[in-house]
Amino acid sequence: MQLTQLQRSAAQAIVSIFETGRPTGGYGRVTVLQGDTGRLTYGRFQTTLGSGALYFLIKDYVERPGAIYVSALAKYLGRLLKRDGALDHDGALHRTLKAAGEDPVMRQAQDDFFDRNFWTPAVAAARALGVTTPLGVAVIYDSKVHGSFERVRDRTLRQVGPPSAVGEETWISAYVANRRAYLAQHAQPILRKTVYRMAAFERLIRDDNWDLDLPFKVGGFRIDEKTLRAGPAKGRAARILAPADTPMKGDDVREVQARLRELGYGADPTGAYDDDTVELVRKFQEAHGLKVDGAVGPATRASLETARPATPNAAHAEAAPEPAVLAAAPHPA
Structure with missing residues (x-):
C-alpha cells in the first residue's frame, strides 16, 4: 500500500475539516469544547489537553532549536502534564499558543507530532487489516484521531470477519456503519x-471514490489539487516594532500600548511607536529579563502576552480624581 502525496493530503484534509472546519487546518487555532473530554484543543489537528497530547506537543516544541516562545510556554509544562482544567480559561496561554502558530518551528512540530502519533499508526493499522485504498486509510485515520478505532474494529471483525474474507469495500462500509451507531449512541x-x-464517508463510498480522486466535496468544502498544494493558510506574521526617527504607526502599536497600560506602565494607546512608548518598552524589558533595546520582537511580544499585571511604579501611576462634592439634598418639610 503506497498512497501518493495527493491521496495522503486528501485523507488528511477530510479529517482536518472534521477537526477544525477547514481543509488545511490552522496551526494557531485554539478552541475549548465544553462537554468534550479533550477540553482545550490546539493547532492544525486540534491536539487536546484532556488526552495529554497537548503536553507532549508543547514539550516537543520548546525542546526544538530556534523555537521563539520557549520561555512563554515552558512554564506551563507542569500544568499541561497534570491536564489542569484551569488552562481552559487561561487567556495568556491561549494568546501565546495563537502567536506560536506563526512560528515555523511550531508548524513543523505539529506536522511531525501528528505524523508520528496518528498518521503512521493509522497506516500501520490499515496494513495489518489488509486495507489498501486511500478512502479506507482515511476512515481509519479519522478514527485514530477522533477515537474508538479498536472498539469499532473489533465489533466489525466479529460481525463480518476480516477484509480478506468479505472484501475491503464491504468491510470498510460495515466499519463506517458500526462507527456511526457507536457515535450516535455515545454517552x-x-x-x-x-x-x-460518518455521513461524509458514506457519501464518498456511495460515489465509489475509493481512490479519493480529485475533486470531491466534504462538509461543503471542495477538495481539489489547488487546495491541497496551497497548504495551511498562514496568518500575517507580527512585525517587529522598533525605534525610528519617524515613529511606526498602526493598530499593532496600539495593541502593545494597551497591553503595557494593562500591565501598569501607563502607556497611552495613540497608535504611534514614539519615544515615550519605546521608553516604557525598555522598562518592561528590563523588569522581565529581556534584551533592553526598546523593540517589540517575538520574545518581548511573548512576554507581554503572558505577563501578569503588577502594581504600577509610582512614576507611572495616575492620580486618582478628587471625589465630587455633592450639595446637600433638601429634606421634605
Whole structure:
C-alpha cells in the first residue's frame, strides 16, 4: 500500500475539516469544547489537553532549536502534564499558543507530532487489516484521531470477519456503519453530534471514490489539487516594532500600548511607536529579563502576552480624581 502525496493530503484534509472546519487546518487555532473530554484543543489537528497530547506537543516544541516562545510556554509544562482544567480559561496561554502558530518551528512540530502519533499508526493499522485504498486509510485515520478505532474494529471483525474474507469495500462500509451507531449512541451528547463524520464517508463510498480522486466535496468544502498544494493558510506574521526617527504607526502599536497600560506602565494607546512608548518598552524589558533595546520582537511580544499585571511604579501611576462634592439634598418639610 503506497498512497501518493495527493491521496495522503486528501485523507488528511477530510479529517482536518472534521477537526477544525477547514481543509488545511490552522496551526494557531485554539478552541475549548465544553462537554468534550479533550477540553482545550490546539493547532492544525486540534491536539487536546484532556488526552495529554497537548503536553507532549508543547514539550516537543520548546525542546526544538530556534523555537521563539520557549520561555512563554515552558512554564506551563507542569500544568499541561497534570491536564489542569484551569488552562481552559487561561487567556495568556491561549494568546501565546495563537502567536506560536506563526512560528515555523511550531508548524513543523505539529506536522511531525501528528505524523508520528496518528498518521503512521493509522497506516500501520490499515496494513495489518489488509486495507489498501486511500478512502479506507482515511476512515481509519479519522478514527485514530477522533477515537474508538479498536472498539469499532473489533465489533466489525466479529460481525463480518476480516477484509480478506468479505472484501475491503464491504468491510470498510460495515466499519463506517458500526462507527456511526457507536457515535450516535455515545454517552456524551457532544460526540453524538459527530455522526456527520460518518455521513461524509458514506457519501464518498456511495460515489465509489475509493481512490479519493480529485475533486470531491466534504462538509461543503471542495477538495481539489489547488487546495491541497496551497497548504495551511498562514496568518500575517507580527512585525517587529522598533525605534525610528519617524515613529511606526498602526493598530499593532496600539495593541502593545494597551497591553503595557494593562500591565501598569501607563502607556497611552495613540497608535504611534514614539519615544515615550519605546521608553516604557525598555522598562518592561528590563523588569522581565529581556534584551533592553526598546523593540517589540517575538520574545518581548511573548512576554507581554503572558505577563501578569503588577502594581504600577509610582512614576507611572495616575492620580486618582478628587471625589465630587455633592450639595446637600433638601429634606421634605
